[in-house]
Amino acid sequence: METEETMPEASLQEEVPEEVRAGLNLAPDEEVRVSLSTDIKLDGHYGPAWVLATDRRLLAFSPDGEGPPDIVQVPLAEITAVEIRNLLASGVLKVRTAREGTTLALFSKSLLPKFSKVPDRIETLVKQARPAGDQEEVVKRTVGGAKTAQKRCKQCGRPIREWMGVCQACLDTRKLFIRLMSYALPYWGLIAVSLTLLLTATFIGLTPPLLMRSLIDDVLAPAGGRVQTAPSAQGLRAEPPPARDGGERLPLSRGRGGTSRLAILVILLLAVNISRNALAAFRSYIMSRVGQRITFDLRRQVYQHLHRLSLSFYNERETGRIMSSITQDVSRLQDFISEGLQEVIRNTLTILIICIILFSINPGLAALVLLPTPFLIWATSHFSKKLHDIYHGLWRRWAGLSALLADVIPGVRVVKAFAQEKREVDRFEGTSQALLAGELRVARVRSLFSPLMTFLTSIGGLLIWWVGGLKVIGGTLTLGDFVAFTGYMWQFYGPVESLCQLNNRFQHAATSAERVFEVLDTQPDVADRPDAIPMPRIRGQVEFQGATFGYEFGKPVLKNLNFVVEPGEMIGLAGHSGAGKSTLINLICRFYDVQEGAVLIDGHDIRDVTLKSLRDQIGVVLQEPFLFNGTVAENIAYGKPEASMDEIVAAARAANAHDFILNFPDGYDTFVGERGARVSGGERQRISIARAILRNPRILILDEATASVDTQTESQIQEALERLVRGRTTFAIAHRLSTLKNAHRLLIIDKGQLAEIGTHDELIAKDGIYANLCRMQTELSKLKVW
């Protein structure tokens, strides 16, 4: 597994086979520092090849069929550049010397994570190998950036389906269920009650056929026997002849005794019915209660955990997926915990008891009942699997349809502007037709399924009717036994069917569980160290010491940044898009941790202080300010919920927001709507500035705070910002350089490196990137005037 924390030595040194060692002719005192296997040989065929770095050279060993292996070597001291070429479907490790370039290894995209660490390591080795005093940089490069498309399972390496998010092959169902059950543990009392109720209800539910038997054999049949001209009735009727044990029963049923017995039985049946249903109702309430409590616990735990996770977690995942794991997955688990498991218990138990009763009544007939069972099991599993597969396809088609809608409807202006209505309708029709086809398939399978089931079970029934009927006629079985038998038989097939379908339910629950646990098991990359101390009140000195950071393997966005910002200084950050300005700010806020070097505030490494104490003292105003669905006052006080009305109004005034707020009929109590949709961009911006002002941060970050508003609003916001900036260390990113006119110093970032730093005048005098940017913008603004 790839963890970044492991020492490079460890992960970049693999066991080298003896023949490779032998083939390479290493000097006896030569130390192997890096040894990596690749999966593509230098001749382009698949096969193991090796790259080694010793303390003096770089070596490549690549077997070449029958012939002698290809061996390449480059002395470390001559290397000027190390390159990983991330190609469309493979990767190349290449080094350059002053004279030539050499390909050292080819590898498949699967090994990219491993190889992307190589350049750093080689750089260190090269520096060690060079004669002292040679300070020339080793250029490290990652060329190309074709993204590794598939996410893979960490355990088995299988690609993970995008919409699934979990590797189904690695689902350890049993372990998941044990873990799930641990959530049910706090409610064991209720669960035990429910289980007892369930068992009782199951037992009671099994009594009616027995009562029926008694009703027929002990009450009705003898009475019926009396009506008929007794023994001669044997002929065609199914009624049992009173011959067998009728001798004892006849007197009982005659007269009042029979009626009272009938009454007792009917009352008993009624009681069974009432108690069974009452118990079921009670149980279902208890179980829903348990289920809802568990869902509540899980949901809260998941949400709480989501807020502990770092930004990188959110960058890797779609919002929709995260949301569905809080809502849908959790409720699916509830269904499983509260119903699925009890169902298993109830069905198994029912089947067992019925078997016992059936066999005790008449083993021969019982065997007949069991006869269709294997077919039933086969048919149910087969069909439910098939249905499941079809449903899955159907589900994806539905998703496709909604994706189409979500895509086209918001873009309806474009559709109209290009007069493409017909094409969109056709496109929809195509998708819709696919859906129709899918639905029809489901309908076909389903309409086949239930008649087939009925048929299978009724075959059992017919057998019983025939064989049992013969027995009744033959006098070896009482009518009551027969009725009881058929009654149990019908109760028997239901549980068998539902047990067969349970597998799917389990599979679903397991998938959901895995997704939920995946979230719960993710550890935040940025977290408080155990010995973290609260950040004392910040004076405002910010220092970057060789800070290097990248969002992906081997692709640093910021490289070796070094600078110091004094307390109260306002720093303007400028540079081309994608130069790394926002990343720099992310590092100050510690949304991410630097990979090398450190960021210090007042001399404290920000990784040594608690996140809360750090971020409490940082205020951020973003280009697209985010307001939560609440009132204006609540949004202003978001970073300081205990703020008084005085403070809120004062902050709003300082942010030039007071006047427009009072123009709303509800004043400060106005709802801003979801994401602040009911207020304009400039208003949102000023509310967010008020929010930052109220927080009274020691370090202020303005990320393109005025980029999305018109010039007049901008001047109002600028005025508000000037008040906010006073006396605080401020980092301001701006594309419109005029916004940075108040900055004490400007920091120009270019391709992840600190290109220029100094005051406006200094940088203009230097005539570098900044001067160029300024000139371009002046040109542009001239154009605007015309």
Added chain:
Amino acid sequence: MEQEYALKQELNILDPKHLRLFLDEFEDLTLELEGRGTFKPVTVMRAFPVTDRERFIILKDKAEKEIGIVRDLSDLDPESRAALAAELERIYFTPKIVFVHNIEEQFHIPKWEVETDRGPRVFEIRSGRHNQDLRVLGSGHILIRDADGNQYEIPDYRKLDPVSQALIEGQI
């Protein structure tokens, strides 16, 4: 802490001892402010019309320019207070609903038939703006703005009769 002080300075709070509010002969609200003269007519509004009606009353002059803020109604002298309260009462006319006859929903537009402390009333609430036009504050307090902008309130719906309560429960 010096920052905190600076922030407070942003507030344009009027000293209650140095102001007098009254209705003049034209029934215009008039403000006499010591050292700054007389303003009339003065328009007033609540900064927090929902959460705190007695505090942060904004006074504006004819040109809608803010004169200042009355921090708390109860700081004023009784006459000024009465004048200001009466004006606010008129501006924020909000009858209290005491009984709900019926709430009928057609095309997602709920139509309320109610009894208020000012008499019977029928009104509709715009659809899709529920949390904005039907605001449930803490402890059963409900504020309603109808489709035409009229306001109503229910101080605590849980204290209404069961029928009204059930009808309201269906809406919030």
